[in-house]
Amino acid sequence: MERIDAYWRAANYLAVGQIYLLDNPLLTTPLTPEHIKPRLLGHWGTTPGLNFCFAHLNRIIRERDQDLIYIAGPGHGGPGAVAHAWLEGTYSERYPDISQDAAGMRRLFRQFSFPGGIPSHVAPETPGSIHEGGELGYSLAHAYGAAFDNPGLVVACVIGDGEAETGPLAASWHSNKLLDPTRDGAVLPILHLNGYKIANPTVLARIPTQTLVSLMEGYGYRPHLVGPDHQEMADTLDTVFDQITDFQQGRSDRLPMIILRTPKGWTGPGVVDGLPVEGTWRAHQVPLAKVRENPEHLAMLEEWMRSYRPEELFDDDGRPVASILETVPPGNRRMSANPHTNGGELLEPLRLPDFRDHAVEVKAPATQSTEPTKALGRLLRDVITANPRTFRLMGPDETASNRLSAVFEVTDRAWNAQLEPTDENLAPGGRVMEVLSEHLCQGWLEGYLLTGRHGLFNCYEAFIHIIDAMFNQHAKWLESSQKIPWRRPIASLTYLLSSHVWRQDHNGFSHQDPGFLDVVVNKKASVVRVYLPPDANTLLSVGDHCLRSRDYINVIVAGKQPVLDLFTMDEAIAHCTRGLGILPWASSDQGNDPDVVLACAGDVPTLETLAAAALLHEHLPDLRVRVINVVDLMRLQPPSEHPHGLPDAEYDTLFTTDKPVIFNFHGYPSLIHRLTYRRHGHANLHVRGYKEEGTTTTPFDMAMLNDIDRFHLVMDVIDRTPGLGATQAHLRQRMTDARLRARAHTREHGEDAPDIREWTWPDRFSS
Amino acid sequence: MERIDAYWRAANYLAVGQIYLLDNPLLTTPLTPEHIKPRLLGHWGTTPGLNFCFAHLNRIIRERDQDLIYIAGPGHGGPGAVAHAWLEGTYSERYPDISQDAAGMRRLFRQFSFPGGIPSHVAPETPGSIHEGGELGYSLAHAYGAAFDNPGLVVACVIGDGEAETGPLAASWHSNKLLDPTRDGAVLPILHLNGYKIANPTVLARIPTQTLVSLMEGYGYRPHLVGPDHQEMADTLDTVFDQITDFQQGRSDRLPMIILRTPKGWTGPGVVDGLPVEGTWRAHQVPLAKVRENPEHLAMLEEWMRSYRPEELFDDDGRPVASILETVPPGNRRMSANPHTNGGELLEPLRLPDFRDHAVEVKAPATQSTEPTKALGRLLRDVITANPRTFRLMGPDETASNRLSAVFEVTDRAWNAQLEPTDENLAPGGRVMEVLSEHLCQGWLEGYLLTGRHGLFNCYEAFIHIIDAMFNQHAKWLESSQKIPWRRPIASLTYLLSSHVWRQDHNGFSHQDPGFLDVVVNKKASVVRVYLPPDANTLLSVGDHCLRSRDYINVIVAGKQPVLDLFTMDEAIAHCTRGLGILPWASSDQGNDPDVVLACAGDVPTLETLAAAALLHEHLPDLRVRVINVVDLMRLQPPSEHPHGLPDAEYDTLFTTDKPVIFNFHGYPSLIHRLTYRRHGHANLHVRGYKEEGTTTTPFDMAMLNDIDRFHLVMDVIDRTPGLGATQAHLRQRMTDARLRARAHTREHGEDAPDIREWTWPDRFSS
Secondary structure: OOHHHHHHHHHHHHHHHHHHOOOOOOOOOOOHHHOOOOOOOOOOHHHHHHHHHHOOOOOOOOOOOOEEEEEEHHHHHOOOOOOOHHHHHHHHHHHHOOOHHHHHHHHHHHHHHOOEEEEEOOOOOOOOOOOOOOOOOOHHHHHHHHHHOOOOOEEEEEEEEEEOOOOHHHHHHHHHHHOOOOOOOOOEEEEOOOOOOOOOOOOHHOOOOOHHHHHHOOEEEEEEEOOOOHHHHHHHHHHHHHHHHHHHHHOOHHHHHHHEEEOOOOOOEEEEOOOOOOOOOOHHOOOOOOOOOOHHHHHHHHHHHOOHHHHHHHHOOOOOHHHHOOOOHHHHHHHHOOOHHHHHHHOOOOOOOOHHHHHHOOOOOOOOOEEHHHHHHHHHHHHHHHHOEEEEOOOOOOOOOOOOOHHHHHEEEEEEOOOOOOOOEEEEOEEEOOOOHHHHHHHHHHHHHHHHOOEEEEEHHHHHHHHHHHHHOOOOOOHHHHHOOOOOOOEEEEEEEOOOOOOOOOOOOOOOOOOOHHHOOOOOOOOOOEEEEOOOHHHHHHHHHHHHHOEEEEEOOOOOEEOOOOOOOOOHHHHHHHHHEEOHHHHOOOOOOOOEEEEEEEEHHHHHHHHHHHHHHHHHHOOOOEEEEEOOOHHOOOOOOOOOOOOOOOOOHHHHOOOOOEEEOOOHHHHHHHHHHHOOHHHHHHOOOOOOOOOOHHHHHHHHHHHOOOHHHHHHHHHHOHHHHHHHHHHHHHHHHHHHHHHHHHHHHHOOOOHHHHHOOOHHHHH | OOHHHHHHHHHHHHHHHHHEEOOOOOOOOOOOOHHEEOOOOOOOOHHHHHHHHHHHHHHHHHHHOOOOEEOOHHHHHHOOOOOOOOOOHHHHOOOOOOOOOOOHHHHHHHEEEOOOOOOOOOOOOOOOOOOOOOOOOOOOHHHHHHHHOOEEEEEEEEEEEEHHHHHHHHHHHHHHHHHOOOOOOEEEEEEEEEEEEOOOOHHHHHOOOHEEEEHHHHHHHEEEEEEHHHHHHHHHHHHHHHHHHHOOOOOOEEEEEEHHHHHHOOOOOOOOOOEOOOOOHHHHOOOOOOOOOOOOHHHHHHHHHHHHOHHEEEEOOOOEOHHHHHHOOHHHHOOOOOOOHHHHHHOOOOOOOOHHHHHHOOOOOOEEEEHHHHHHHHHHHHHHHHHOOOOOOOOOOOOOOOOOOOOOOOOOOEOOOOOOOOOOOEEOOOOOOOOHHHHHHHHHHHHHHHOOOOOOOEEEEHHHHHHHHHHHHHHHHHHOOOOOOOOOEEEEEEEEOOOOOOOOOOHHHHHHHOOOOHHHOOOOOEEEEEEEOOHHHHHHHHHHHHHHOOEEEEEEEEOOEEEEEEHHHHHHHHHHHHHHOEEEEHOOOOOOOEEEEEEEOOOHHHHHHHHHHHHHHHHHOOOOOEEEOOHHHHOOOOOOOOOOOOHHHHHHHHHHOOOOEEEEEEEOOHHHHHHHHHOHHHHHEEEOOOOOOOOOHHHHHHHHHHHHHHHHHHHHHHHOOOOOOHHHHHHHHHHHHHHEEEHHHHHHHOOOOOOOOOHOOHHHOOO
């Protein structure tokens, strides 16, 4: 216990040093203002509690040879996490210039939250972390994600009482209903009540203890109360690790959890300038704020740091003394070095069945229909079969709705709660994870990927905005990780967005929002990829590509309703490899310069574009129309902006520099302008897309409401192609009339658009 | 009880009719396929349970003359909500063509989920609703928002067991800790366990009842279990309304809540095509799917509808019979007509103190600094004083951090949990609502505004993405409401985003995301407004404007750190009224044509732009530089795109059509391109902004990392102004060197940029 206390004091000392000191790390001389950083930044309040947990967990690891990783929900406790990695030697292994001696300690202190140094949070730079904890709410979902399919692993997850107020965290407690005691690892939640957030008490610290215990029992855990006492913590940890074994061996149906109550800013200054600090919200950041200017504060800092008795903790060279080093677990058992926290080290490529085996046979383009996601579901089924322990499919109760049901031929939904006779496809260990929480799906998948596994998240398009902020955080994690040599690449996070804006027959306006793409494209080109495959074979090709990729966030938008098959598998592969291309069979420019370009991205916009091309061919057979479909949206950007960017010369050859381009887009039109504004022909580009018009109605009515329909596209061509406006007023009027009739028909009969398969195509006309 | 049952049967009948029937609403003849809609859409599963609650609550309203509104968390139960409004007569009052007779019933059925008709969800079109329930998770937060400051009101909130799995809902239970029993109304949560989501069982329906009871007790409620039984429901409601009175009168410290367990699709078909439907997930949408094609299904539908004995419920003219109409509460007591659900009817304008009284005195521009949000805090303090019951300030524990602390001179944080002696500014009834959940802040504020009150949400900029999806839903609600004549305008939802991307001294990369603006601008111009006031006086002017506005979503991005005061109050008002304008004192074009335009939006970009202008003036005194600051971002769009859009002629006069414009922007640069791509000078526009580079560092280092710094702007001017590139290579090199020195200085000493107040300005130079 003494050694644990010494380790804890050492970690606390190193945390305070990081926040305050530029120099004199071992306090070998009395502190002077020159030793103090000019800007005091960091979060002390949560750190000593985090250090307390870490110190005690190390004993468990050593005594039980336990495979254990540690998630610090309060990421603001960054100085603590860094301190542990340094004490365990991992920091110096990852960053040799931060050696485990006085010189390294000085650099360790100096770099913290300093320009050009390391962030104040737990971050990708921090060895042993898969969780930043800057934006709060995701620690417990990350912990469960890490535990799935890791039967020997325990994930200790410290949850701050601030974080516990967030929605995602409040929902995460129920993750235990999807945990398989035998095939998954365990999660040990440690709810750390230090009582305060930035400036407020926390809710869970201010309800009666019995009420809090009821809450945890209601969430399905066995709660254990622990105060700020070494022996109590040690005894409780012994108990809970036994209870974890009981749970995993079927002797208990509940995981234990710990409610740890400590003062905020524990062991820090008690009273500063006459105001209580330790044990209040004033300890949240920097308890002594004027150390450089105020000699009294300086003296208090020195007293505070010396209270840890650094002379007992570090030798004259600044190395931790032997009794501290002996508390550190060996090698990969160190939480700061556990390979699960650098998932790329453990990552094995997916065994991928040949996606071409699932090809839809296409004898001629646009003559038959397939449900694209249904085809992808068959591929995913075989992926699951071939990778029974390393791939999971997440979805907020939408996997069947998104028509991926083929997966249920080989697996179930993970379910560890009560079963009823009428249930189908529910079982512990199922590969499909479904609760009605996009936050949990995202959080679990992040935790699963970050620990070296694979997965896919399927979601209704509009509601993926629920995890915009989580996407941002994961993208930033990847952006940072790519610059850290020792962070090994992990599997990409791939979204399949279906039930999209144009197919809201069942739902309506509130389910129509294609704007996630705009959020995605704000992130660095090195991590984001966006695909809009227009049919089943292109979706299969894109899906295979995404499942092979590393360190990206892939967004695939695809339909679940039947859409026209446009490409044979060979054509689909070629089209997806190019990312965009001309559809010769729908074009009438015969390889010559076109009069007008019809571009499209997304399944419904592509359908309407094809119908417009057919109408143009029928009514204006001499007009040279080029139809271009875009699958890989990033191809539209210049190569200077995105690695997928099409060279300007190729872009100009395809889209021309001077002809009108009518671009029919799946999402908000501005995104296409944004991607192409540097292109030569941009002034001639006219984009149609979703403009916030909609209700519960047919796709064709939706198209008309937003002017992306075939008739309106023909009108756009007439309006924008030189010469046509004057000569084709009659045709324009016919289109207007046709549109009104179609609208009235839909509204009278509730029926969708006429089937374009009956229409005349240029190549069929010429053959 | 019989009358309640009759009312319930009538509501169920009307719900089934809406889902299925085109004609023959009273089943006066046997059903034929022609009577059936061609596309069967809607959600039956949740509807009978919702109807059950509604029917029983009506008794309470009548017996107790209770002011009560009803929130249907499962918005998919739209046909139920519409049925009630029709039975209560409200529907016909709002939509006279949907009369309360057979002809009206036929139209009621036909319009439901039909092209050109009404959405399948509860929606703004639905009388009596403030909650759509399409995107799940927000019902309980909306309910609490409606209850705050409405002491006579009870908000009954049905929470689906699917919705209960979401994060926002899981967090919302704790809203009771901020409810004042005496000055606020009450919320009655009714957790409706029908057992299934779309295709899965629900978590809360599959845990032991005692565990569920523990959970609700842990959340701080008194749970009551109710089964599918009229008497049980009636008795329980009598009990819980007594308990609500006990709570409000201090005899109990807990609100009651109800756990209602009913079969999914209750009273619907039990078995269809050999598979169980009632009581399973198969009842979620349309239990009989092939009614037009399959005579057996058609017969089952007729049997199902006749099981409600419509002949007892409606007279020959289709009017509800007297015994049903007698169960309906009178006038505004009807839940479908309660004015709280059309908040604009109750809205009173805020009493607004003169914001000019809070003006910062500015003797000369850019000579002194003020913390803008601190000034706004004083205005908000006076708003709270003048409007003690109709204004609330929401923030996720960031009100003090965002420097709005002046409000605590006159009010507290709402808090109804335990108090400690060291606590400050916590009390029941406080006007400031703080928990660490952006979801709750947003949900409460929506509920508060929708019931006719006022408020403001202050938040760290990066983390406002947490409620992107909620913003989308509220914007869509407003977009729809604006088209509904009987929906009266409500107060705008105003965001104050601070602790923004450029000021992350304490935090870092994960706290840097200005992309909420991109999400906002996707929504209709009729509802969104974006302001970036660069100093304290402009923030006060913008704040006042936003607090007066109606039916908008206003986003204000403003700094909390000291920034240079640029405008006297009179100038600020003029500048904000114009939305953008030239800063003559920083410009050197003296009213002539400029050689280059430096535009800026946002406080840090404005500072760097001013410093660049000063550098240019020093080094290139003959260069005519025009400095333009943009406060109202929507002014950049053409008037065809946004009502605030600047006419092209005025835009051209300000920005020129042919001179280089270097635009230094607060957010992602693409947004400026997006807003201006139709402008004449767009090809000459070069935008600087955040490009995903950052860490915990100084604002000046942040500026340099993203190339928005003064030195880089000068380099941009040299590179883009004809003639300068060749002649000013030396100056360009000096800027490069200065930049490297500044960077090294920051990284060596951790200090920020030199103060630009010492610099030379054109007008000071000339005077």
